[in-house]
Amino acid sequence: MPDVLGDISPKQELSIRESTAQVCVWEGAVRSSKTIAQILRFLLAVPGARQGRIVILGRTRESIYRNIFEPMMDPELYGDIAPHVKYTLGAPTAKILGRVVHVIGANDKQAEDKIRGMTVALVLVDEITVIPEGAFKMMLSRLTAPNAQLFGSTNPDSPGHWLKRDYLDRLDVLPNWRSWHFTLDDNIALSDEIKANLRANYTGLWYRRFILGEWVAAEGAIFDMFDPQLGNGNVIRWEDLPEMRELIAVGLDYGTTNPTAAMLLGVSAEHDSLGRPTPRLYFIDEYRHDGKHAEQKLTDAELGREFMRWLNENHLPASTSTRLIPRYTILDPSAASFGVELRKTHGVSTTPADNDVLYGIRTLASLLAEKMLLVTDRCKGFIQEAPGYSWDPKATLLGEDKPIKVADHSLDAGRYAITTTENIWRQYIRLAA
Missing domain, CATH: 3.40.50.300 (P-loop containing nucleotide triphosphate hydrolases)
Structure with a gap:
């Protein structure tokens, strides 16, 4: 040895x-x-x-x-x-x-x-x-x-x-x-510049856990690093999307009394000034149906038709690339009936989502903090939900990390897409570990 x-x-x-x-x-x-x-x-x-x-x-x-x-x-x-x-x-x-x-x-x-x-x-x-x-x-x-x-x-x-x-x-x-x-x-192998960049990426709970290495209770906003500022934060104009290497998946959170939301995830074909690949993940587009606001509750058949109309649209600006089709449709694991509808009526096979909530939150937080996940301004539900997504204080008192289950439908759809396809996008995206 x-x-x-x-x-x-x-x-x-x-x-x-x-x-x-x-x-x-x-x-x-x-x-x-x-x-x-x-x-x-x-x-x-x-x-x-x-x-x-x-x-x-x-x-x-x-x-x-x-x-x-x-x-x-x-x-x-x-x-x-x-x-x-x-x-x-x-x-x-x-x-x-x-x-x-x-x-x-x-x-x-x-x-x-x-x-x-x-x-x-x-x-x-x-x-x-x-x-x-x-x-x-x-x-x-x-x-x-x-x-x-x-x-x-x-x-x-x-x-x-x-x-x-x-x-x-x-x-x-x-x-x-x-x-x-x-x-x-x-870590003596990391430069002071890399360490400074890592420290700058994280805030709040994630800074204390990931950077300081502290075992601290979850409290307050979950995605406190999410910056909705257009252009300088985590949000860009849809028209400014770079070329996409692949549309990895659509994550779908199904609701009956709650909204149904879908998030389209892609990985870019970006390069830096020296021509080196610098891919990032993007939530490109969002589908959302809220029966309460629309004053119309859709059947699975009606919702399936509406979702398929959205899915079959061209979701990329004409300037970025030829038409791409998502590789996977990833479905809320509790939505078996809607999966049957998509398969039998529309020929769309769905993949059950990995619903490890805390792991998904942690992964999303790292991607957002390191600006390796950006969101277009078409994803209005995600942009509205992210700043208010919070830890449950009652669960914290019991020593648990648990989010409050309010206004999280686009967030859940995005989490399904990210967590379930991790083995695909990790080929391109590196995060601190």
């Missing part, structure tokens, strides 16, 4: 040398180098992991590939180790230093069943706070091989999150646990 400790920061080296406990957690700010240290510690442990399986656990196999395998296979980060890491996106197993490694996405309903039968010698857990509590605790119960270890990393969440409440706050009575807190300045 090559000697790579000289290329890492003092905090990374400290955590690697001290990580001898059964469960070791790297937590703190985004881009703070905690995951790089976690991966290196995992790689150092692979050759000695015996009498049990080696596992990497994360929210999805796609997120594991992005957060773990892409850096692990980068020779600039891991030198001579990188060529000995073999993984194909979506595959159930990888080969690392000659060992078979099981790759498990924890949002899979069968994840706990897969874990239940295992004897585990070594596990890496990516982003602990966004995987189900049951899957994590099941994995803890499978650390039954001699000297088995779990290495996990995460950004902060609510102080009432089960990881903080049940484990990190009780380290003094958990002798088999160790944890290290990382800040942005612990």
Whole structure:
């Protein structure tokens, strides 16, 4: 195994040398180098992991590939180790230093069943706070091989999150646990300019969690970084849309007594002054029917016809590109009847939305903060809803992050489109992690 400790920061080296406990957690700010240290510690442990399986656990196999395998296979980060890491996106197993490694996405309903039968010698857990509590605790119960270890990393969440409440706050009575807190300045590979830009992007709750690395309660506006100012903020004129590489999806939030809203998501084909690709995501257009304001409640058949008329329009300015068609229509998972109507009458197959609310909010917040998601002035419902979208103070008192379910229909439609197609747009868009 090559000697790579000289290329890492003092905090990374400290955590690697001290990580001898059964469960070791790297937590703190985004881009703070905690995951790089976690991966290196995992790689150092692979050759000695015996009498049990080696596992990497994360929210999805796609997120594991992005957060773990892409850096692990980068020779600039891991030198001579990188060529000995073999993984194909979506595959159930990888080969690392000659060992078979099981790759498990924890949002899979069968994840706990897969874990239940295992004897585990070594596990890496990516982003602990966004995987189900049951899957994590099941994995803890499978650390039954001699000297088995779990290495996990995460950004902060609510102080009432089960990881903080049940484990990190009780380290003094958990002798088999160790944890290290990382800040942005612990990453010696980032320039002062990059760090300043990251600090400038975030405000409020997200600044305290993502930049300061604090476990703080959610309160106030959820998207306090959203700037509706035309041209200088997150909103642009529809006529000013750049060329689109692809229309990824339409996210659809279905309502009977509430409004039905749809948001069209595209990824641009923009380039900087040197000709380098600089793609961004855009909410290009919006469909909205509010039966209360229209004084007309539509049947599924009527709503389907109206939605299809909108969907079949050309949603791009004539100056930007040829006509493009959205790859997916992503539907509110509770709207089965409307999905049947679209399929049987109009031949449109829908994809059930990923409805992980908190993960979707977090992803939207990061995209908006880093100006990697812009909204055209045609998306009036989204622009109206975003500034008033707030955390539920009653849930906060119970230690939970939960939004108030009021005036969120275009926001939900947009969240469905973003979260469900993440494995597509992440090929183009990079966010702090």
